[in-house]
Amino acid sequence: MSDATPVDDADFVRLANAALDGDISTDDGARLSEAIARDPARAAQFARLAMLHDALEREMNAAAAGRAVARRTQTLARFRRVSAVAAMLAILALLGWFSLRTTPEASAAEIVARLVASAKSGDRTYFLRAVGASQTAPVVKRGGRPAPSIDGAILYVRGRGEYVLARLDADGDEVLTGSDGARAWIVPPKGVVRVSRDPRRFSGALPGSQQGIAFIDPHADLAELARSYELTLRPAANAGALARIVGVRRSDARGGPKRIELAYEESTALLRAIRLENLPQARGGPRTVEFELVDDAPLAREFFTHAFHHDASRVVIEED
Amino acid sequence: MDPRTRQAFALWTQAQPAVSAFVFALVGDRAVRDEVLQDVALAVLEGFDDSKGSGGSKGSGGYDASRPFLPWALGIARNEVANARRRRGRFPTQLSDGAEHALVAAVAEVSEDERARLSHLAECLRRLDGRPREICDLRYRTDLSPARIASALGMQPNTVSKALQRVRDELRACIEERLAAEGAR
Incomplete structure (x- = not known):
């Protein structure tokens, strides 16, 4: 076992989401790994979050594909700059x-x-x-x-x-x-x-x-x-x-x-x-x-x- | 298609979302995940042809129909992730060996229940609009990192991460509401 700092509920959720968003530091990654390896309940919690992230990607893409032809995507409308090609x-x-x-x-x-x-x-x-x-x-x-x-x-x-x-x-x-x-x-x-x-x-x-x-x-x-x-x-x-x-x-x-x-x-x-x-x-x-x-x-x-x-x-x- | 291949496809189709989530949790990159999933799918089909453990694909052993399919597929996925790691080096996400091992068991345990819960996700997503939907769209459809979303929208990265967390919390609450309503009927 490593001596990584134990994590509470809120901290664990933050670390898990950061990992699944590809935005986690090496130290935090070690703390997350320690929590998952040590506690089956944490592993299950992380598994559920991973499945939620995966389903969100699938559903957001499905929703976009199903929209009407005339739909105007607003996603990047607030970008600071405009453009052309x-x-x-x-x-x-x-x-x-x-x-x-x-x-x-x-x-x-x-x-x-x-x-x-x-x-x-x-x-x-x-x-x-x-x-x-x-x-x-x-x-x-x-x-x-x-x-x-x-x-x-x-x-x-x-x-x-x-x-x-x-x-x-x-x-x-x-x-x-x-x-x-x-x-x-x-x-x-x-x-x-x-x-x-x-x-x-x-x-x-x-x-x-x-x-x-x-x-x-x-x-x-x-x-x-x-x-x-x-x-x-x-x-x-x-x-x-x-x-x-x-x-x-x-x-x-x-x-x-x-x-x-x-x-x-x-x-x-x-x-x-x-x-x-x-x-x-x-x-x-x-x-x-x-x-x-x-x-x-x-x-x-x-x-x-x-x-x-x-x-x-x-x-x-x-x-x- | 012969019955055995049909059975393999059916089991793989059912297991694929959980395997996909598992692989992404290990590699943290969509393109790598998709490549690994292709390798896993091939190995699963090969393993089906090599039933009762007479060698199987890439050291994973053939599929034993008397045992659950998902843990076997997750084992193959873990092997394929290890192969990809050897080819590519470090991934954005780097769980320890112990964490990976624990995650195999955890995904196999929660998969069925979680799949049922997530069947309500599409309906709950329809309630999402405005800035939260925009951020969610940029994260999950366009695959921008929180830092890139923050740059695009003129926000702080931490604010984007918190907004994404709020969205996920709300979606979870919505799913629970729908499950409760379903149970009450």
Whole structure:
């Protein structure tokens, strides 16, 4: 037995929930372990809490899936910043180009036109999740520090080349990269803000950018993707389901995600999810990334400018 | 599907929520949990083909139909978590060996009763709205940590943790109410 401090009821519940929320210190973890190992009643209490957490995840996802098409997610509406994505428009445009080549023209053209129109019609906020075994392999930057994680990042898109990608670094501080369509920028938690007239500058963190498919330049990315992917349309299986477009990288193509899947509402053409599978791993990072639409409320007009995201006192360096 | 495979699927489907909760408690990461669960499901099916303990999958032994299924599946899950830990290193959650052992017995003991209680959870969740629902959604659907939720909503992490605790307490109370009402009928 260790000599860990005994815990009372309230303390045990706090420790158990902290563990199940992935938010427990090593010392508290040892106290929790001691309590569970020593007392079968505590073990049972922890087991019940674990089952509650598991059921909450299942039920919250089921509830979200069952909501009406017209529902507007309010989850992130109170975020301090707003957003937009050129990624979306680029994907849609390139897939549209593909569709015209690889599927019955009328339906593919119609769908893509609707998706593009929908993407242009308003702001979108996506939550990014890394999936798969390589999820925990961090991208290591020069200097040895891991790059901010794409897992849990928020991507804001407006559909005309504007985007903001919000990630957390190893210290839990927010790193923002983005573009207002004309100038790209990066706002780190502290230090200088850098701005560039190269719209691809600072876009390396966007999933797919390592493979030259950053989804922020429709014209350049389209050519590469058109060469490399076969496209299939999958209509919704029933009235409540999402329709899908699947792009599979051709066997003779080099680089890029092996498979791209877009899920959208047939009635509104609202793009609800993107999945990039089997991303090349040469420089670390996740194997698969999912984008989930969490909000489509309008963002502030100046949201995609760097100035919106930092104090006027910050030093701004124009790189070119 | 042959009858034995059908039986394996039926037992696994029933046990899966408890095994899922157990694995998550040990690894603290959804993606890792899902990977481990896939390995557990495969091992369970292999173990079913290897009944009466003639070797079984990955040292767990075949399934003995005269004994309860869930403890056997939890044993497999614990082995698979250990395998994943060897491959990946430390997980966010790190219970001691003694705690893991105690948890296997505890999950097997409370699973059936807790499953019945949690069947009321969906109805109780419908009562949740406003900021509590928003926080709950960010935690359980979007999988943000309390610290990330706090950052997103401009709150203190401790405030988010307490809010989540209040939500869970309220849901527990709601479940108890519904169980009591059910018992009174």
